Amino acid sequence: LHYLLAKAQVLYDFTAEPGNNELSVKEGETITITNQNIGGGWLEAQNSRGEIGLVPEDYVEVRPWGTHRVKGAVCSHSHTRARADDDEWDDEWDDRKSSYTEGEAGEGGALNRGGQGEVGPVWEYPETQLDCVVADPKKGSKMYGLKSYIEYQVTPNTTNKPVNHRYKHFDWLYERLLDKFGSAIPIPCLPDKQVTGRFEEEFIKMRMERLQAWMSRMCRHPVISSSEVFQLFLTYKDEKDWKMGKRKAEKDETVGVMIFSTIEPEGVPDLDLLEVEQKCEQFSRFTKAMDDGVKDLLTVGQEHWKRCTGPLPKEYQRIGKAFQNLSSVFNSSGYEGEATLTDALTAAGKTYEEIAQMVAEQPRKDLHSLMETNNEYKGLLGCFPETIGVHKAAIEKVKEADKLVATSKITPAEKVTMAKRLSTMSYSLQAEMNHFHNHRIYDYNRVMQLYLEQQVKFYETIAEKLRHAHSQFTTM
Amino acid sequence: LHYLLAKAQVLYDFTAEPGNNELSVKEGETITITNQNIGGGWLEAQNSRGEIGLVPEDYVEVRPWGTHRVKGAVCSHSHTRARADDDEWDDEWDDRKSSYTEGEAGEGGALNRGGQGEVGPVWEYPETQLDCVVADPKKGSKMYGLKSYIEYQVTPNTTNKPVNHRYKHFDWLYERLLDKFGSAIPIPCLPDKQVTGRFEEEFIKMRMERLQAWMSRMCRHPVISSSEVFQLFLTYKDEKDWKMGKRKAEKDETVGVMIFSTIEPEGVPDLDLLEVEQKCEQFSRFTKAMDDGVKDLLTVGQEHWKRCTGPLPKEYQRIGKAFQNLSSVFNSSGYEGEATLTDALTAAGKTYEEIAQMVAEQPRKDLHSLMETNNEYKGLLGCFPETIGVHKAAIEKVKEADKLVATSKITPAEKVTMAKRLSTMSYSLQAEMNHFHNHRIYDYNRVMQLYLEQQVKFYETIAEKLRHAHSQFTTM
Numbered sequence: 001l002h003y004l005l006a007k008a009q010v011l012y013d014f015t016a017e018p019g020n021n022e023l024s025v026k027e028g029e030t031i032t033i034t035n036q037n038i039g040g041g042w043l044e045a046q047n048s049r050g051e052i053g054l055v056p057e058d059y060v061e062v063r064p065w066g067t068h069r070v071k072g073a074v075c076s077h078s079h080t081r082a083r084a085d086d087d088e089w090d091d092e093w094d095d096r097k098s099s100y101t102e103g104e105a106g107e108g109g110a111l112n113r114g115g116q117g118e119v120g121p122v123w124e125y126p127e128t129q130l131d132c133v134v135a136d137p138k139k140g141s142k143m144y145g146l147k148s149y150i151e152y153q154v155t156p157n158t159t160n161k162p163v164n165h166r167y168k169h170f171d172w173l174y175e176r177l178l179d180k181f182g183s184a185i186p187i188p189c190l191p192d193k194q195v196t197g198r199f200e201e202e203f204i205k206m207r208m209e210r211l212q213a214w215m216s217r218m219c220r221h222p223v224i225s226s227s228e229v230f231q232l233f234l235t236y237k238d239e240k241d242w243k244m245g246k247r248k249a250e251k252d253e254t255v256g257v258m259i260f261s262t263i264e265p266e267g268v269p270d271l272d273l274l275e276v277e278q279k280c281e282q283f284s285r286f287t288k289a290m291d292d293g294v295k296d297l298l299t300v301g302q303e304h305w306k307r308c309t310g311p312l313p314k315e316y317q318r319i320g321k322a323f324q325n326l327s328s329v330f331n332s333s334g335y336e337g338e339a340t341l342t343d344a345l346t347a348a349g350k351t352y353e354e355i356a357q358m359v360a361e362q363p364r365k366d367l368h369s370l371m372e373t374n375n376e377y378k379g380l381l382g383c384f385p386e387t388i389g390v391h392k393a394a395i396e397k398v399k400e401a402d403k404l405v406a407t408s409k410i411t412p413a414e415k416v417t418m419a420k421r422l423s424t425m426s427y428s429l430q431a432e433m434n435h436f437h438n439h440r441i442y443d444y445n446r447v448m449q450l451y452l453e454q455q456v457k458f459y460e461t462i463a464e465k466l467r468h469a470h471s472q473f474t475t476m
Numbered sequence: 477l478h479y480l481l482a483k484a485q486v487l488y489d490f491t492a493e494p495g496n497n498e499l500s501v502k503e504g505e506t507i508t509i510t511n512q513n514i515g516g517g518w519l520e521a522q523n524s525r526g527e528i529g530l531v532p533e534d535y536v537e538v539r540p541w542g543t544h545r546v547k548g549a550v551c552s553h554s555h556t557r558a559r560a561d562d563d564e565w566d567d568e569w570d571d572r573k574s575s576y577t578e579g580e581a582g583e584g585g586a587l588n589r590g591g592q593g594e595v596g597p598v599w600e601y602p603e604t605q606l607d608c609v610v611a612d613p614k615k616g617s618k619m620y621g622l623k624s625y626i627e628y629q630v631t632p633n634t635t636n637k638p639v640n641h642r643y644k645h646f647d648w649l650y651e652r653l654l655d656k657f658g659s660a661i662p663i664p665c666l667p668d669k670q671v672t673g674r675f676e677e678e679f680i681k682m683r684m685e686r687l688q689a690w691m692s693r694m695c696r697h698p699v700i701s702s703s704e705v706f707q708l709f710l711t712y713k714d715e716k717d718w719k720m721g722k723r724k725a726e727k728d729e730t731v732g733v734m735i736f737s738t739i740e741p742e743g744v745p746d747l748d749l750l751e752v753e754q755k756c757e758q759f760s761r762f763t764k765a766m767d768d769g770v771k772d773l774l775t776v777g778q779e780h781w782k783r784c785t786g787p788l789p790k791e792y793q794r795i796g797k798a799f800q801n802l803s804s805v806f807n808s809s810g811y812e813g814e815a816t817l818t819d820a821l822t823a824a825g826k827t828y829e830e831i832a833q834m835v836a837e838q839p840r841k842d843l844h845s846l847m848e849t850n851n852e853y854k855g856l857l858g859c860f861p862e863t864i865g866v867h868k869a870a871i872e873k874v875k876e877a878d879k880l881v882a883t884s885k886i887t888p889a890e891k892v893t894m895a896k897r898l899s900t901m902s903y904s905l906q907a908e909m910n911h912f913h914n915h916r917i918y919d920y921n922r923v924m925q926l927y928l929e930q931q932v933k934f935y936e937t938i939a940e941k942l943r944h945a946h947s948q949f950t951t952m
Contacts, residue, residue: 292805293801293805294802300794300798301795301798303791303794304791304795307788312788315779318779319776319777319780322772325773326766329762329769332765333762335914335917341917344921345924434811438811441811444802444821445817445820445949445950448821449949452943452945452949456946459936459938460935460936463932466928466931466932467928467932469928473921473924473925474921
């Protein structure tokens, strides 16, 4: 297996101790991190001459991505986003109208061994997967109680030290991640903002659950989870640290398509245009088809939810009442010896009332997680058209390159560079798709199991209740 | 326990053999049958002097009921019926407008020991309960195939010899029973007539099932099942026998309120007006309340049936399709190693399609019998307002009797007779109510057991199917 790895900048000179598997590096040198999980304060890195060895973590600044900046990134369910452009990336790569900002190429790069595994290129995954718990929502206030808000406690599994964040901080993080990684990695929207009823318990619980799901998904992504801004969010030490980090992140200029300038597949051949196109087409078809499938399931699920919480329990309720009503009529017959029947009829009626309640409560137990997961995927899938659009525009430009060379608009060398960049974009997209597939399989397996498990329990409980009701009638 | 028994007319002189427990009777004498189930061609009877002994069956004509006749008896779901009146029964007993026909008092009487058991007066039940099987519907035709009809085979458990009857014969029987017993015994309507689609398999099957239920209910009634017309229907020997029997039955004049003239409680005191009124009120309240309860259950059941055969399976179908659709999208991912997930998703989808079909078919298995039974009771209960109306009118007349005596409109002796007749009607109504309660308890016990049994099976099967679907996902 090959990995897509991060580049780092050396902050101080470091001289290797001979025989200790160390690597000498000079201040300002760019190295590639081949293994971040050495532990004990060490990183494994490779220098530009191909030598590999250990370097002290403190001596380098891991900056996987460049320094460009996107303005006006917005998020909606159609996931229209502004895109970045810059000097390095030919303006004409993308001829669709977008609002670009200017900027310079960043120095950092982030990828050396874009490789092919069994499934093609994959991101490098840390040995220990980052995760965090979003919990304990607390009402806070400022300006002498004039403004109040909800603060959630976020505890990463790395430090095990909780930090507090308001929804607007999550939103800030979302904007940063979208700016920085949005062109290569789908950054799903945060749970919807809501102004009214912000402090209702049910709403806070639901928002927390969704923030948890969003954070977990971000944690599971190796590129996002290792980024400085994400780490800042999870592990800032104090208010000052947080504010300084925020300011720095907002000045980060490696945003938009600049992300690709920080990725550099090594040890693998450049992909030819045909293969790039085929992969792009395949991903485009798949994400479109899955988007349709997910939306279909959501529509069906919503309909079913409505029925399960509305007319269906009402009907079971009415059946239950009808049995109980008949029982009390029978009780008034004045005929001796029908207590067994009337008791059993009452019990059967009550059983159907219990079933009514079970039916009404069931969607929260099973359909809920199925819907939440599919909603998450709907959000993710909504990001792909943009990513694939950037990709397709790049493909078109490379296709036109010969003509541009012929009319001397670009040099043959520039044409080679363009093709190389497209190859990098394709490797990156493939790695991202493989990441997506891998988690998709895990998520759907898990959620389907959960759903069916709860469904089995539900029907078994009903059967059990009815069996008991049945046993109360006399066998004749 | 006391019984309500049938009277019989002696056809020929019979001289008892001493020491053989026989009873001497004379032609024309009226005797009371105390036991019809002696067997071997014998009946046990009591003469007017109170002597009890065996009489040959062939020597007497068991005519429990008189010979008056009702015209224009109609059946609708509101069970408005024309009522009979006659010379013996004071016209003024019933001052509501009805179409009466004239007639003479019949000679026969039918009741000697109207008695009080634990539950009050009950009809005498035969030791072996009559029953019959309605089966084997066959298409027949007449007029050289110009007219075709369906003939059902009816086999009573007494002769075990099948007789054939068309729907119109059942309808004829219904009319006879209604004329003859309708004032004292609820005679439920036959299943609805239907002109179009008479030969469709489903319709014929349903009609047969309902004719079976109707016949079984009639068989279970001791007064009806022992009547000549009912016996004719079940056991006629040939076409000639049937036609003669029919003619005779149509001439039967013991119809309408005349039925009460054939009932004579013996060995029990006359009931006083207060008790009669209380009983009547109680039955009126009960049958009204049960009618409401049954109709309510039917409404709820119909609603539920609609949902179970309409929107609900469609929804499960859509859930099933959505899972299968997602599975086939996943299959197109090009990503290796997700066959387990896609196979499991497809299986889950198919399971929900199976559940859809189960849901749609379930009402026929459980709700059906619950609805049929309640429909039968709706029919029965629809007959009571009429019966109770006759009863209440009689009560009013007895209440006015003092005034009528004072104004010399009736003699004091006639007043006594009126009170005695009302007492007989009350005993008769009580016996009928006890019959009703007894069978009601049996029927509802049985149908609820059937319903719940099928419901348990249904939910267990679903749980089992889902458990299997669940097992196909990999545990991670």
